[in-house]
Amino acid sequence: MEVTGGSEPGNRARQAADPDAGVGAGPDLAAQLSLVARGDAAAFDALFEQVGPSVFGTVRRVIRDPAQSEEVTQDVLLEVWRTAFKFDPARGSAMAWVMTLAHRRAVDRVRSVQKQTERELRTATAEIPYDDVIEAVETSLDRERVRRCLNSLTELQRESVTLAYYNGYTYGQVASLLGVPAGTVKTRMRDALIRLRDCLGVAE
Amino acid sequence: MSKIRGRDEHTLAGAYAMDAISAADRDRFERHLAGCQECTQEIASLREATARLGAATAVTPPAGLKERVLAAAAMTRQQAPDAAAADSPARARMRPGSWLRSLAWPGRLAVAAGAVAAVAVLGIAVVFGVANGDMRQQLDRAQASSQQVAAVLTAQDAVMMNGVVAGGGTATIVMSHSRDALVFTAQGLRALPSSAGYELWLIGPSGDRPVGMLPAGGNGMTGPVIASGLRAGDHLALTAEPAGGAVRPTTPMMLDVAV
Numbered sequence: 001m002e003v004t005g006g007s008e009p010g011n012r013a014r015q016a017a018d019p020d021a022g023v024g025a026g027p028d029l030a031a032q033l034s035l036v037a038r039g040d041a042a043a044f045d046a047l048f049e050q051v052g053p054s055v056f057g058t059v060r061r062v063i064r065d066p067a068q069s070e071e072v073t074q075d076v077l078l079e080v081w082r083t084a085f086k087f088d089p090a091r092g093s094a095m096a097w098v099m100t101l102a103h104r105r106a107v108d109r110v111r112s113v114q115k116q117t118e119r120e121l122r123t124a125t126a127e128i129p130y131d132d133v134i135e136a137v138e139t140s141l142d143r144e145r146v147r148r149c150l151n152s153l154t155e156l157q158r159e160s161v162t163l164a165y166y167n168g169y170t171y172g173q174v175a176s177l178l179g180v181p182a183g184t185v186k187t188r189m190r191d192a193l194i195r196l197r198d199c200l201g202v203a204e
Numbered sequence: 205m206s207k208i209r210g211r212d213e214h215t216l217a218g219a220y221a222m223d224a225i226s227a228a229d230r231d232r233f234e235r236h237l238a239g240c241q242e243c244t245q246e247i248a249s250l251r252e253a254t255a256r257l258g259a260a261t262a263v264t265p266p267a268g269l270k271e272r273v274l275a276a277a278a279m280t281r282q283q284a285p286d287a288a289a290a291d292s293p294a295r296a297r298m299r300p301g302s303w304l305r306s307l308a309w310p311g312r313l314a315v316a317a318g319a320v321a322a323v324a325v326l327g328i329a330v331v332f333g334v335a336n337g338d339m340r341q342q343l344d345r346a347q348a349s350s351q352q353v354a355a356v357l358t359a360q361d362a363v364m365m366n367g368v369v370a371g372g373g374t375a376t377i378v379m380s381h382s383r384d385a386l387v388f389t390a391q392g393l394r395a396l397p398s399s400a401g402y403e404l405w406l407i408g409p410s411g412d413r414p415v416g417m418l419p420a421g422g423n424g425m426t427g428p429v430i431a432s433g434l435r436a437g438d439h440l441a442l443t444a445e446p447a448g449g450a451v452r453p454t455t456p457m458m459l460d461v462a463v
Contacts, residue, residue, distance in 0.1 A: 037282070044277055048270050056269070057261035070266060074273050081277040085285045092248040099255035107223040146260035164224035165257050171219040172226070183215070190218030190250075197253035 029094040030087070037084035044081055051095065052077070055102040062106035062168040072109050076102045107168045149199035157192035160185050217243060221250035275354050352430050356380045356387045369393060369442060370458040377440060379463055384434045386463060389427035390418065396444055403445040404429060405453055407460075408438035415440075417449050438463050 029050055035043035055076050060069035079101055087097045150158055156178070163174045171189060175182040219225045220233050237243050356362060361382050367375045373393035379386035388404060396402065404415040415431040431440065442459040443450075 039282060041274070041278065045270075045274060048273060052265045052270060052273075053262035054255075054259040056265040057263040058258035060263065061261045066266070070269055073265065073269065074276060077273045078276055078280055082280060082283050085283065091244075092251055093255070095259065096248070096251040096255040099258040100251050103254065103258060104223050142256065142262075143260040146256055161222065161257070164219065164222040165254060166261070169224060170226055171224045174224065186215045186219050188218075189222060189224065190215055193218045193221055193250040193253050196257070197249055200253055200256050 030089045033080075033084050033087050033094045033097075036081060037087070047080070048077060051080075051098045054095070054099060058099065058102050059106040061166050062103070063110055068109065069106075072105050073102075076105050079105070103165070110168045145200060149196050152199055153192050153195060154188075156180065156184075157188045157195070160188045161192045161196070164189060214243065214246075217246050217250060221247055221254055275357055278357065279354060352385070352432075353387050353428050356383055356385050356430065365461060367459050367461050370456075371444075375442065375459050375461075377461060377463070379434070381434070383432070385430060385432040386434065386440065387427075388415075388418075388429045388431060388440065390442075391426070393418075393426055399447050400444055401447045401449070402426070402458075403443055403449055403453075404431065405441040405443065406431060406434065406438045406463075407441050407453075408435055410435045410437070412452055414449060414451065417445075417447075418442075434463060 029047070032043045032047045032050070036047055052073075056069065056073045059072045059076065060066065063069045063072060076098075080098055087094060150161070153161065159178060160171075160174055163169045163177060164171065169177065171185045172182050174189075175185040178185070216225065216229070216233050220230065223230075225233065237247065357378055362378050362380045365377045365379070367377070369375055369390060371394050373390055375388065375390045377386050377388050390402075393402060401420075402418040404418060406413045406415055413433075416429060418426045418429060420426070440459070440461045440463050441453065441457045443453045443455045443457055445454060
């Protein structure tokens with residue numbers, strides 16, 4: 001298992017183009033997305049079954065508020081419906097495309113709310129929340145692997161990733177929360193994701 | 205930060221892939237990405253990793269969320285890849301030929317797609333800031349009607365039926381007994397002279413009632429038309445009538461469905 005950050009660009013490109021690279025995504029997710037782009041409602045229904053839990057889970061993890069999370073999840077899925085033609089399998093997996101939309105929407109929502117009311121800073125934790133989740137079998141495998149890979153990071157890397165991805169903080173906010181220079185956090189974030197990528201990319 | 209240059213740009217890749225970046229930095233980094241193939245590839249690969257972070261939080265979505273999303277999608281026009289394709293409606297596939305078949309969501313969405321054109325007009329008018337009073341009233345009516353349509357389509361007990369129209373075309377009906385209402389759409393109806401039109405009826409033991417004239421549809425789609433106040437033993441019927449409508453059917457029924 002290679003956990004260093006030294007992959008070559010060519011290798012990265014190959015990984016990005018691998019349709020199976022996204023976790024929780026069947027190999028047919030990309031094909032479904034292209035049917036969705038043609039207005040196929042049945043394919044959209046099937047796509048929701050596949051990505052809905054991950055989208056809703058991520059959005060709720062970032063936003064917390066259940067009602068707002070439902071609203072944003074609906075926005076994300078509608079954006080998938082409207083703009084499915086933009087998905088390009090040569091540039092990454094379908095799952096990554098959907099999850100990128102989802103996370104960005106969730107973060108944008110949190111930040112627009114933040115402007116009005118200063119959000120309470122939450123304690124950093126590297127744990128994936130188990131508390132209130134109903135998990136499917138394959139997802140718990142994913143979850144376990146993600147947890148193992150997060151644990152392979154240094155503490156600063158793990159905290160940076162957790163605060164940024166799961167709590168929706170900017171690297172500047174993470175830096176002030178952790179009392180570390182912003183430049184350091186930026187670097188750690190990149191190093192951490194490269195390590196995660198390589199750790200998660202290892203076939204079972 | 206004021207500049208993204210040299211090695212600095214690469215260090216932002218992680219923060220960017222996790223959206224841990226201000227809007228201003230994001231825009232700047234995206235301009236940089238446009239000219240950096242290697243960075244684009246790196247971001248793509250990092251996003252495979254962040255997608256897994258997200259997937260690890262997967263939870264079963266709340267009951268009803270999927271139905272709301274699917275119904276909303278059915279009412280939402282899809283973006284087209286280029287201007288030439290921008291005129292083709294987002295249209296789900298029809299399944300003609302199967303008489304009286306009860307289907308789950310995919311079927312209902314096919315019907316709802318008939319509402320897409322109307323809602324798209326609504327959307328365009330809003331985008332262009334239409335403030336004209338008449339137009340606003342029309343839009344309000346269109347919106348109220350599409351809400352009624354959505355209520356039937358999203359009802360728990362909604363069932364779908366397909367029928368062949370004598371003379372050409374197919375009809376799709378989604379009915380909800382809990383709402384005593386149905387939504388009717390038709391595809392590929394034969395064009396009638398301008399002096400005539402298709403009229404929809406409810407016919408039953410408690411009397412024959414006109415539902416209304418079908419609006420002339422573009423793209424081969426007609427409707428959706430909502431018929432409410434369904435009563436036991438009613439049939440839904442379609443006839444060709446003078447353009448102004450008739451008080452009772454005057455021509456042979458082109459469609460007759462027990463609802």
